[in-house]
Amino acid sequence: MSTEQFSHTFRVPAPAGPIYAHLSRPESYVGLSPLVVAVRDIRRTGDAVSYVAVERFRLGPLRWDNPIRVTMTFPVPDRRLVSDVHSPGRVRLVATVELVAEGGGTQVTESVTVSFPRPLRSLVLSQARSVQRARARELVRRMTDASEPAQ
Template sequence: MPSTELKHSFEIAAPPEEVFAHLAEPSHYVGLSPLVVAVRDVRRDGGTVTYTAVERFRLLGVLRHDNLIDATLVAVPDGLPDSAEVFGEVRSPARVRMRYRFVIDRHGTGSAVTDTLRLRTPLGLLRFAASQARAVQQARARVLTDRLTRPA
């Protein structure tokens, strides 16, 4: 299967503990990824969380398609308060597979976040899937920054 890796780093004026807590909770991915409109069937087993995410696509601007994807999330707080990781895998019915990893490091009073996606797709889907994943990755940085740095 064709594959690619996408990496995006950004800084956020929130400490690693807050960024980690936000990324470790599946319900926070609603809106964090602009395509994810719901999270359901959350199951916890030790440090691993599995759930179903509902991605909503608009086809031709009008037709709505809800894509149910299986997701796994593992949150590793071992280095807190200075660093932590959240990683996992997403599997869609179209056989698109994505492994993701957020590395969160203390940077001054805030955090530096590196968001890495490893994408594998069936032949012919890589360019489309990578463009969607890149757009989500860029938006995720903006949304996360807005959520965690807005005034209380």
């Protein structure tokens, strides 16, 4: 097994509380993570939430649904959450999101540690980094839209 780590820091023009609340709900990840098309089997136990997220991969007319098991924990309420993801193919990803209030917004840092069989290195790393950047853009969009007054 190989392991890689990387992180991404970005600013969201919203307070940490609403961002944390959004990221704490499994349902929020549909569309937030561009591959996630559904979540199911949500179970809350103590300080954790476990669920199955369905990632959809497409190659031309073919599609493949990849069910991944996710356990979210909340080590520092309103500031840090950790998602531990187990995917078929012996791929494991741990994403830690840190929120720091900054002016009228929030600095968000997502640190990722991913483990995988060596032959999957290129695919796993390109997908994980791509999804991380897309998730950041979508979170900014969602939180920006949520903070704008209705017209």
